[in-house]
Amino acid sequence: MADGTYDYDLFVIGAGSGGVRASRVAAGYGAKVAVAEEYRVGGTCVIRGCVPKKMLVYGAHFAEDLEDARNFGWTIDSPKFDWSVLRDNVLKDVDRLNGAYTSTLENYDVEIILERATLTGPHEITLGGGRTVTAKIILIATGARPHVPTFPGSDLGITSNEAFHLDALPPRILIAGGGYIANEFAGIFNQFGSKVTIVNRSDQLLRGYDSALRDRLLQISITKGIDFRFNAQFRSIEQTEDGCLKVSMTNHEDLVVDCVLFATGRVPNTEGLGLEHAGVAVGDHGEIVVDEYSKTNVGHIYAVGDVTNRVQLTPVAIREGQAFADTVFGDNPRTVDHGCIPSAVFSHPPLAAVGMTESEARNTYGPVKVYESDFRPMKNVLAGRNERSLYKMVCAETTGKILGIHMIGPESAEIMQAAAVAVKAGLTKEQFDQTVAIHPTMAEELVLLR
Structure with missing residues (x-):
């Protein structure tokens, strides 16, 4: 397929989830492909995001599991946690995944260029070492980075x-923050023994999730010892003589801590890419503007993943990369349906959702029927833990079509993956009712809702 007019049929900037999938599939169709990555192959999810974070979540769960084990007959004397062991093992697995992603690309004869790449013309890319190459098609998959608010001393925090x-x-x-990253790390550090305070500029957590789940997570988090300060804007952070951080904020007293972690959203990585040299349009938040086929306003330049700011989720980036390659190199035009995407927050306990919240459903459909199950999981009963789970199903009143499912409790994300198929398929409450339960499980609550 290689076009002698250009050095490459496809040049991908960014070797994250979307870029790797697009590169591999395009190469599989016979394209001559190169991908440039200035840091490590794998992107945010694999290197510094959802994968290593989930490993920390697993590690954090042992704190309560070891405590609960007593009522199940286990005697565990003086358990101790060593952060350095978990940290190093997680980073070791990140190295393994980086190697696996690299091997995948190499197996498809994708050229990996470990340099920064910028656009210096419509079809021209200049690499960090100074070499210039050309490509018939260019795909930008540079992802996003943590946003850090600007105020005196903000540089003293981490992300x-x-x-x-x-x-x-x-x-x-x-x-700092009230989204999924803030709540996930709050649960992790709390279980590891840190005193955690969440500071949020608004008065609510996890905007976009159903209010019943948000309220339940707040209640449980407070019970676990996490403090919250709402409606707080940062004034400053100062380092004290003993190396601590004194944080000043509106509507609350100053707070002295040892670390400030900013989890205040993510910003598309478009600065310094040279988009202006190719005439690529960006939106109000720095995102690359694309159509349903991930094409920019420049016909031969595309973008997928977080850099487009459509839906910042790894599985979405992968599907966008796949659809791009199928469309452009596989003669199989495809788009990605960004509706009804399931999601999860790996907090303690985790929550998961698919479809509309109750308020969204009422605004769209008018009258709806809501079914709930508020229960204490069997394991928690024997462990003597009062923590309760909540499952919620929102249905159209006239047809019974399921518009949304929302749950908070152990293994919610695992259960939701299967439930999301049913919601995406447009199934009804009656069809759930006709399904025989698997007993005893938490998931059976979904087919027993009344």
Whole structure:
């Protein structure tokens, strides 16, 4: 397929989830492909995001599991946690995944260029070492980075990128933000023994999730010992003589902590890419503007993943990369349906959702029927833990079509993956009712809702 007019049929900037999938599939169709990555192959999810974070979540769960084990007959004397062991093992697995992603590309004869790449013309890319190459098609898959608010002393904080490399656990940590990253790291550090305070500029957590789940997570988190400060804007951070951080904010007293972690959203990585040299349009938040086929306003330049700011989720980036390659190199035009995407927050306990919240459904459909199950999981009963789970199903009143499912409790994300298929398929409450339960499980609550 190689076009002698250009050095490459496809040049991909960014070797994250979307870029790797697009590169591999395009090469499989016979295209001559190169991908440039200035850091490591695998992107945010694999290197400094959802994968290593989930490993920390697993590690954090042992804190309560070891405590609960007593009522199940286990005697565990003086359990101790060593952060450095978990940290190093997680980073070791990140190295393994980086190698696996690299091998995948190499097996498809994709040329990997470990340099920064910028656009210097419509079809021209200049590499960090100074070499210039050309490509018939260019795909930008540079992802996003943590946003850090600007105020005096904000440079004294860290982001989720650095959280995986801490030399030691901070005895006291302030986490700024109310989204999934903030709540996930709050649960992790709390279980590891840090005193955690979440500071949020608004009065609610996890905007976009159903209010019942958000309220339940807040209630459980407070019970677990996590503090919250709402409606707080940062004034400053100052380093004290003993190396601590004094944080000043609106509507609350000053707080002295050992670490400040910013989890205040993510910004598309478009600065310094040279988009202006190719005439690529960007939106109000720096995102690359694309159509349903991930094409920019420049006909031969495309973008997928977080850099487009459509839906910042790894599985979405992978599907966008696949659809791009199928469309452009596989003669199989495809788009990605960004509706009804399931999601999860790996908090303690985790929550998961698919489809519309109750308020969204009422605004769209008018009258709806809501079914709930508020229960204490069997394991928690025997363990003596009062923590309760909540499952919620939102249905159209007239047809019974399921518009959304929302749950908080152990293994919610695992259960939701299967439930999301049913919602995406447009199944009804009656069809759930006709399904025989698997007993005893937590998931059976979904087919027993009344």
